[in-house]
Amino acid sequence: MLNENHAFIIDFPELKLDIVQLNHDDPVFKAKLEEYHQLDYQIRELEVSGSPIDDNEMHDLKLKRMELKDSLYLQLTQHHGVRS
Numbered sequence: 001m002l003n004e005n006h007a008f009i010i011d012f013p014e015l016k017l018d019i020v021q022l023n024h025d026d027p028v029f030k031a032k033l034e035e036y037h038q039l040d041y042q043i044r045e046l047e048v049s050g051s052p053i054d055d056n057e058m059h060d061l062k063l064k065r066m067e068l069k070d071s072l073y074l075q076l077t078q079h080h081g082v083r084s
Helices: 013-025 027-048 055-083
Strands: none
Touching: 013 027, 013 055, 027 055
């Protein structure tokens, strides 16, 4: 779906407390989360404007977003397991 917001709190509401805590306590997590959100915003803006970049570039941006999301999710679920 075009222009779909993939914010972590929207996608993983059950991990909201972990997201907030790691964002506050872990500067590496915070930087990666900010990078993820900026990349997601960039992709959504490109989709709305008709993707004024070629398909390979858009694919690379989406792949990077997916890799960041996977990495952040892994850290979140590990933190959640420790916290539970």
